[in-house]
Amino acid sequence: MNVLIVESAAKSRTLQKYLGTSWRVVATGGHVQTLPEDKALYGKAATNDYWANRPGQLPEAPWVWTETGEQAVRKILKAGGDDPIFWIATDPDREGEFIAWCLERLLRPHGDTRRVTFQEVTREAIRAALEQPRPISKPMVESALVRKFLDRLVGYRASKTARASVGPGASMGRVQTPTLGFVVERELERERFVPTPYFEVRALAGGVTLRVRFHDGDDAARWRDAAGHTDLNRTFDAALAQRALTAVTAAGKVVLGSVQARTSSRKPQPPFTTDALLQEAGARFGWSPKKTNALASQLYESGHVTYIRTDSTRLAASAVDKARALVEEAFGKSYLGAVSRENVAAGHTQDAHEAIRPTRLEQSDVELDDSNARRLYRLIRARTLASQMRSSESASRSVTALCERLDRPLTGSLSWRTFPGWEAAYSEFEPTRPTLPPNLPLEAGAVWPLDPASADQPNPVLIEDATKPPPRYRGHSLIKAMKDAGIGRPSTYSSTLDKLLNRTYLVSEDGALAPTERGRALWTVVAPLYAPAAAADSAEDPLGQELFSTAFTASMEDGLDQVALGERSAAERWETWRDQVRTLHRLAQARRKAGASTPRQHDLLQRLIANAPADPDLPGCPADLTMLTFQDAQALIARLREAGIEPAPSQAQLDAIARLLEELALTEAERHALTGVADTAEIVTSAQAGRIIEALRRLHDERMPPSAKQRRFIDELQGETATSDAEAAALVGLASLGELTGGRGGTASALIEVLKSRVGRQAASDK
Secondary structure, rough: EEEEEEHHHHHHHHHHHHHHOOOOEEEOOOOOOOOOOOOHHHHHOOOOOOOOOOOOOOOOOOOEOOOOOHHHHHHHHHHHHHOOOOEEOOOOOOOHHHHHHHHHHHHHOOOEEEEEEOOOOHHHHHHHHOOOOOOOHHHHHHHHHHHHHHHHHHHHHHHHHHHHHHOOOOOOOHHHHHHHHHHHHHHHHHHHOOOOEEEEEEEEOOOOEEEEEEOOOOOOOOOOOOOOOOOEOOOHHHHHHHHHHHHHHHOEEEEEEEEEEEEEEEEOOOOOOHHHHHHHHHHEEEEEHHHHHHHHHHHHHHHEEOOOOOOOOOOEEHHHHHHHHHHHHHHHHHHEEEOOOHEEEOOOOOOOOOOEOOOOOOOEEEEEEEEHHHHHHHHHHHHHHOOOEEEEEEEEEEEEEEEEEEEEEEEEEEEEEEEEEHHHOOOOOOOOOOOOOOOOOOOOOOEEEEEOOOOOOOEEEEEEEOOOOOOOHHHHHHHHHHHHHOOOOOOOOHHHHHHHOOOOEEEEEEOEEOOHHHHHHHHHHHHHHOOOOOOOOOOOOOHHHOOOOOOHHHHHHHHHHHOOOOOHHHHHHHHHHHHHHHHHHHHHHHHHHOEEEOOHHHHHHHHHHOOOOOOOOOOOOOHHHHHHHHHHHHHHHHHHOOOOOOOOHHHHHHHHHHHHHHHHOOOOOHHHHHOOOOHHHHHOOHHHHHHHHHHHHHHHOOOOOOOHHHHHHHHHHHHOOOHHHHHHHOOOOOOOOHHOOOOOHHHHEEEEEEEEHHHHHHHHHHO
């Protein structure tokens, strides 16, 4: 009897329909063997954090049954009968290859075993896979083994220190702890944040939002936030803002002084990788990574999309051809973009390195009872088609206007789409954008009357507000941080977040992630103990970094990838990392017991002292900071912070600012107006650097249309307030919602605030 073995029960039911009664399809439910963890069952073997190995070989660890593993193997053997052929079709990634390796060892004595993989759960794919069996991939198995050994070594050893420092039940992990660090550091940044008040005056003319520019770039009284960031359309002077409001109100119109024409384009995104899908669904639909992962699994196991755990953006050549044919048929040949051969996969059934795409692109929807799963399918299809299309193109005008009895100009902008490009495939998910310029004169000297005011929307309006702290991470933005830092892999993004929440190191507050006291202690007290004896001399030496730094973790991930590709020796990688972890753990134990300070503390102290008074009163602070104990260093850091001293910017922050400035290609005047400094040497504090980075990133975002998250929030608020699209657009002086601009300072943010106010007023009136 031919027995096909997969991991998922849902997938097994789909495949059984394809193969018929001459086959038996059996699901393992996941892993069948694992490393021993239950001390009551396995004794000392369950407490070992690693096993010895001969030089040039990996450890021969004991493997024990998972909770359901033995039962699954018995079921497989029973299905095979007297003359079985076992076709091992576990997932085409490293974990799937490890499961296949375990099954092959267990089943080999009972019959012929063959390894097959497929990228999609379709009749054609499984038939083709059965014609191309292959051996178990030794490099992929060894990469999975090294990962398991490494995770155990790091987790077991560091968790001992965590329990001794934080309390019973505390744990740390190779990927888990650096991910926790993102959230803790963001929370510390929020706590250090100092709001900066400001006044603005805005007016609507012909649906265009205009802002009074209160200051010039060289004005000593210009508005700046705590980080030194300048916004010339804001002022500290309430009287000045009131005079501007009075003048604009009295004039009732503005005269265009200058009009600057620009064109821009938006490139389509490549097909979905795992992290991109989790991020997009989180930002667009508000779904948690766990929910998105479950829906994507449902689509894969029912045969509607390709394998969902991938970090590749490539498509099979046949999929590219099909997508391009569908685009040409639906929109015309002019919508087709150029084909990038770098993004075309080999295309055969065994290729596990393809992006997430529909298995049958011609299907615009799928027959499933779950409306969210169908919605996700349509998003995946839209992204796949869009990847083969031309950029969308837009025209915009930046205007400067003048007003009687006001010696300060007003500035604003408007835009419209001139060619839909890939956005045509995204019509369900992208906001409708105007395709013609507004019915307004756009030449210098033209007169624009102000739009009529209403009770809900005065015009012009005086805004009194203060800057806001950086937002907390959400599930999808935390996954983006993991991806950008190179930690974690497609199969671990969602599970890592779940682990941090389940162990109460993080809590979710309406979707926003905040650290608990326990989680904060793990990162701020325990993780710094795992620093090397001396700071790394170069960024090219990641193993000289802290054990839980993103550099160290990313280097491990890269090394595991090299092992899986057969480019590096698994034993050599394991021995190097094992020795490094053992060394760092010995240092951590010594520091905890003797209280030695760490390089992280030294760096922070140096940056704090750099901003201290010329002759700081720092009793107990030696010239050589390495002479401090851990506790003395912590006390000194606390004393400096209590004195109101902020640390100088880190080199990583300065590097990030330089990179963003290069990407934005700002003029010297634009750079000074945005950052408030002429040179990075003028950046004094880490908080200031952080806010400059945020401002630069915000400008980058504001050059884009509203985010999917903003549009989704606007849709929800419109529903709650029964506000039509036309009414909503008018609230921020626009002719249509297609004119909304993104970013915190854009009209999308302004509309959200207006609609939120309406919701609050309605709630109050209902009481």
